[in-house]
Amino acid sequence: MRLRHFESLRPVCPVCRVAGGSEFPLRIATVAREENGHIVEAALHCTNPLCLREFPVIDGIPLLVSNLRAYVAANILSIHGRDDLGELIESMLGDCCGPNSDFDQTRQHLSSYAWDHYADLDPQESATGPRPGSMVRTLEIGRELAGALPTGPILDVGCSVGRGTFALAERGDGLVLGVDLNFPMLRLAAGVLRHGRVRYPRRRVGLVYETRDFPAAFEGAERVDFWACDAAALPFAAGTFSMATGFNLLDCLAAPREFLGGLGRSLKTGGKVVLACPYDWSEGATPLEGWLGGHSQRSPMEGSSEEFLRHLLQPGVNAQAIGGLELTAERDHLPWFVRLHERSMMTYSLHLVVATRTADRPASENPKPTDTHEQLRSPVL
Ligand SMILES: C[S@@+](CC[C@H](N)C(=O)[O-])C[C@H]1O[C@@H](n2cnc3c(N)ncnc32)[C@H](O)[C@@H]1O
Incomplete structure (x- = not known):
């Protein structure tokens, strides 16, 4: 810190x-x-x-x-675990723990995210084959669409292993903070920050991983930090940030609508939110009632997540709008690659939105619910 x-x-x-x-x-x-x-x-x-x-x-x-007690209890093995073991011993431990063990799942997550975030800097990475960096390419499009910002720090929510946070610092001159709840991913990000090196287990096949270790230096890294914070309870005063990003995050949260409210609150007036999501809803992450679309195809929005999000981001016309956030730009069908192993790559298609935090207005000026909004309620679960 x-x-x-x-x-x-x-x-x-x-x-x-x-x-x-x-x-x-x-x-x-x-x-x-x-x-x-x-x-x-x-x-x-x-x-x-x-x-x-x-x-x-x-x-x-x-x-x-x-x-804190619940967080530490759930994460004690990764917090207290060692990261100094070489590939030989790590591979033996991986074989002993077996597939789908916590150890294996942590390695898989680190492999997938560190590959997309940092493999472009890895001298051992093949120049042919799938190209890493899909998340940063989406971020660049979002940053461009966001345009001018008020002065102030930037928040990268769900930063994972941190490349997006470094990329935001490279493209501006203010402080940037990456927050996430996944301790192993945050530790990798903090390792890049403190030691200027990426070290991660790159999955080849099954339980076979190779350790990749290479330098990574970013302009503006002295303005970056990584903290463990819950997107659902961001520990910051209202109006702290000039911009907030959430890449591939909404469908990982228990309550995405409430998250958008909190995110809007954390922004200065004129601040921007950039979100990208494949709307890959699952009950494991989000109870069905919390999904933005993806259900109730009888509704006027026919279950469309894109429409649902647009609807939430219209403070001028929508009494149910979220956090004073107004949709100002969007792009669709941006590819996001999640590498599983040497011969498996998942490709998602992202919907990107940029919203601007409007000035607060008196409650008496809030729009009244219209017929459309009443209609939206009836056939929706
Ligand atoms: C699908 S990953 C996307 C990571 C990164 N933004 C990217 O696009 O490569 C979602 C990230 O959100 C994090 N996350 C999930 N729930 C969270 C929460 N409640 N608070 C903070 N981070 C969360 C996960 O740990 C994970 O790193």
């Missing part, structure tokens, strides 16, 4: 926000280890005397989640 990010972004206690909506800033109580300008191990405290919760910084990553 960088002091500059902590002091500028002034994170608030996620527990107080969830409990009563009040905002109390966190303070750095103890720094146990610092390296080259990074706070690597520390304790942050809530400044509310009735709360006083503490939050650790581990491997340079502050854990700013409302239920």
